[in-house]
Amino acid sequence: MSDAASDVQTHTIRLELVDEPGELLRALEPISDAGGNLMSIHHERGNVTPRGHIPVEVDVSCVPDRFERIVDSLREAGVNVIQAGAERYDEELVVLLVGHLVETDLSDTLRQVESCAERVADGPLAVGAARQRREFERAGPPENQIRDDRGGTVDASGDRRREGSARDRAADGGPAMSGARLAVIGAGAVGRSVVELAAEYGHTVTAVADSSSAAIDPDGIDTAAVLDRKADSGVVGDADADAALDAEYDVLVEATPTTLDDAEPGFSHVAHALDRDRHAVLANKGPVAERYGDLRELEADSDGQIRFEATVGGAIPICSTIADFGAGHITAARGVLNGTANFILSRMAAEGLDYEHVLAEAQDLGVAEADPTFDVEGIDAALKFVILSNVLADGDQEFTLDDATVDGITDIPGSALDLAAEDGRTIRLIGEATPDGVTVAPRLVPDDGPLSVTGTLNIVQLETTHAGRLNISGRGAGGPETATAVLSDVSRLTE
8 A cells, every 4th residue: 555545534624505506516626626535425404503504514535735735725716614624714703783883982892792703713613603692692782783694683682683574674664585475285294394484584474284274364374373273273274275276475385295196186286386387395205206207397388496305305405416516417326215214224233123123113203104114115215216316317217106126124134134233234225316217125235334324314325427426414304304405495496
């Protein structure tokens, strides 16, 4: 082995990116151009920094001198590098002072702000907001405010004040900020989370429907009251459920349960929105996996567009990463995209338990459904990889679930995991999507490899033509997690 090869080390770089298309690719290009070997990327949209940016952690393998060139290249390209190895970098803090400033001596105030900024910058991003609160409690005077990146203000006590809706700001004589009107179809865990979180993303919910009722208000529904009513009585409102489809909205959010074959009623909901020249964002996998070509044809005839990040990996930005690179530059996607199956296999391996025992445990914990067929037979994972194959094929070919080769985990004995462990390996339900097709089946993977994620975590590996293999992991399910992907799609459509 050469001296250069023996000096190769793995370094971690922490970045902060604006959540806009192309930003991840812009950050990765200098690494690749400088000769760094990308080992993994952790990019979780649901984890937002106090400045409203997306934290990204990149592991790079290279010799020390090359690592320094990589960091310099990133900073020269304007990428916000927070930490490279053990070295932290200064961060910019923009301060807006409000009050009688012309005849006021601000020297003491500015010294306190500068001192506060230095102390905040020393701490980890995860605790930045808490430290800002403590520091500004001392900062004063109370009329001074700091405007944050999410359109609100932090006053002297550190409390963030929400600016209100765009309609409220316009009524108050202030500038109206951009935001979409949403009609949310489906009031399960994802639909309810979208309704609950929409305002934080600057959007207004004008309609929400469950299977039997709807709540509609063109000026924006009272989301807290609607969610409380759903919890108490099982319905969201007094209107007919179908009336939500004809409400005033800019984006329809399709969050009804996934169905196969004709993908109804979700497909018709999206078709109705596109026919009205409205956008549609899907959390429902059925229409995208089973009728992808039909959706694209409807989209082509409409002024509306469709997005479906949430159908694949919950909060993990898989589709947006493929869009950033371009489908033609991704040759394959593989990984673990079902948390229930992964939880079961992880527990079987760790505890030496059999399948039936761990399944019952998962059902008691709420990780597995009462009828777990969709998950343990590999159907859910196959639908997700079918969607990825359609994205990678980029219109050259269309895939459905019938085109996938699928094997589940129900026949895996505990002894198979024991034998795998003796060889330093384990078993995971691995899916693979290429422009040519889809496979989902239990596979042996290295016990210490990136695909051996445990519990309900998900991971996808993207094979790229120029940037090597990218590993993107995070929470692949859950109401708030999936809602972040939905609302990020909404924001992209309405920017």
